[in-house]
Amino acid sequence: MNRLRENEHITGYVFSAPFVLGFLIFTLYPILSSLYYSFTNYNLMEAPSWLGLGNYERMFTEDDKIGKSFQVTFTYVFASVPLRLIFALFVAMILNTATKAVGLYRSAFYLPSLIGGSVAVAIMWQQIFGDQGLVNSALSLFGIESGTSWIGNPSTALWTLIALSVWQFGSSMIIFLAGLKNIPKDYYEAASVDGANAVHRFFKITLPLLSPIILFNLTLQTISAFLTFTPAYIISRGEGGPLDQTLLYSLYLYRKAFSHFEMGYASALAWVMLVIVGVLTLLIFRSSTRWVHYESKGD
Numbered sequence: 001m002n003r004l005r006e007n008e009h010i011t012g013y014v015f016s017a018p019f020v021l022g023f024l025i026f027t028l029y030p031i032l033s034s035l036y037y038s039f040t041n042y043n044l045m046e047a048p049s050w051l052g053l054g055n056y057e058r059m060f061t062e063d064d065k066i067g068k069s070f071q072v073t074f075t076y077v078f079a080s081v082p083l084r085l086i087f088a089l090f091v092a093m094i095l096n097t098a099t100k101a102v103g104l105y106r107s108a109f110y111l112p113s114l115i116g117g118s119v120a121v122a123i124m125w126q127q128i129f130g131d132q133g134l135v136n137s138a139l140s141l142f143g144i145e146s147g148t149s150w151i152g153n154p155s156t157a158l159w160t161l162i163a164l165s166v167w168q169f170g171s172s173m174i175i176f177l178a179g180l181k182n183i184p185k186d187y188y189e190a191a192s193v194d195g196a197n198a199v200h201r202f203f204k205i206t207l208p209l210l211s212p213i214i215l216f217n218l219t220l221q222t223i224s225a226f227l228t229f230t231p232a233y234i235i236s237r238g239e240g241g242p243l244d245q246t247l248l249y250s251l252y253l254y255r256k257a258f259s260h261f262e263m264g265y266a267s268a269l270a271w272v273m274l275v276i277v278g279v280l281t282l283l284i285f286r287s288s289t290r291w292v293h294y295e296s297k298g299d
Contacts, residue, residue, distance in 0.1 A: 034267040034270055034271070035267070035271065036048075037263055037264050037267040038055055038056075038264060038267035038268040038270070038271050039051060039052055039053070039054075039055070039264075039268075040055075040264045041054070041055075041264050042262075042263040042264040042267075043261045043262065043263060043264075044261050044263055045261070048264060051264065055264055055265045055267075055268035056268055056272075058265065059265075059268060059269065059272065065244065065247065065252065066252070066269075068244045068247055069244075069247050069248065069249045069251075069252040070249065072158060072244070072245065072246065072247050072248055072249075073226065073248050073249040073250075075158060076158060076161060076162060076165075076225065076228070076248060077222060077225040077226060079159075079162050080161075080162045080165035080166060080225055081218065081221045081222050081225050083162065083165075083166045084165055084166045084168070084169050084172060084221060085169075085172055085214070085217055085218065085221060087166055087169050088169040088170075088172035088173040088176055088217070089172075089173075089176050089210075089214075091109055091169065091173050092173045092174075092176035092177040092180055093176075093180065093206075095109075095173075095177055096177060096180040096181065106173075106174065106177070109169070109170050109173055110170035110171070110173065110174055111170065112167050112168050112169075112170055113168045113169070113170030113171045114170070118230070119230060119234055121164075121231075122164075122230055122231045122233075122234035122235055123234060125160065125164050125231065125235060126151060126234065126235045129149065129150035129151045129160045130149050130150075130151065131147060131148055131149040131152070133149075133150075135150060136148075136150075151235055151236075151241070152242055153242065154241075154242040154243045154245045155245075157236075157241045157242055157245040157246050158241070158245050158246055160235065161228075161231055161232060161235065161246055161248075164231050165225065165228065165231075172217045172220075172221060175213055175216065175217055176210070176213060176217065178213075179209075179210050179212075179213035180206070180210065183205070183206065183209045183210070187205050187209075188201055188205060191204065191205060208293040209293065211288075211291060211292040211293045212292055212293070212294065214292075215284070215285075215288050215292050218284060219281055219284055219285070222277075222280060222281070222284065223277055223281065226249070226250070226273065226276070226277050227250060228248060228250060229248070229250040229251060229254065232246050232247075232248045232250070232251045233251055233254065236251070238251070238254075238255070238259070240252070240255075249269070249273055250273075252269070253266050253269040253270060253273070254266075256269060
């Protein structure tokens, strides 16, 4: 029996070894390395030299673009995430009431989420909002001659990225749709008998029972929004757009790492992003005690 147990343990270790080795080599080691490099001056060509907190001091005292990247990133996150979730919930509620071709519509709406972060879609978006793009052509049909590039205009450049983010609402819609189907129809029937209209049923039944799904989607989409890179890089050609209006934090980090070869400083930027995302996630979870309804708690 002892030999059998030992063989079972060895078998378990062998089967788990690929994941464990992959995690140690490709996840844990890069994380710890970036933490070390964040305290060094490292340009990929020479051995890293110790700076201590020098990169962090430079970030908040000398870097004149870090403030702009923070402003652009927070504007992007706080605008795109709510709009995406609202639109996803709206479409999910429509699909939840439909009976025919639901699978077809669900697949069609989910498709942009599969290809939305690709280079090809970013190039397409660049063409759509260009000076000769589809948006200006559509406006000209109504007698509105814009003649300017929406991407090249500092006041609208960031909103083109936000529009692209909202267009990728499919993953959130699928999750909302699954949550809506789990709400018993008896609740709505009882509310209708009591005289509740559609608005009352939405705010008194749908939102409370869907609040755990909203929390999940909000957390997931907030983290994803902070990591947005490809659209900003392609649409702005890696420069951050007109007057740095699309200089997302991730794009600025990339430029420091692979354009200026300041790997130590880029590592410090990455760890600051990690702290910011962690704090915001913590705040979302702390606030959830006031607005998330769990049936098991009976509140």
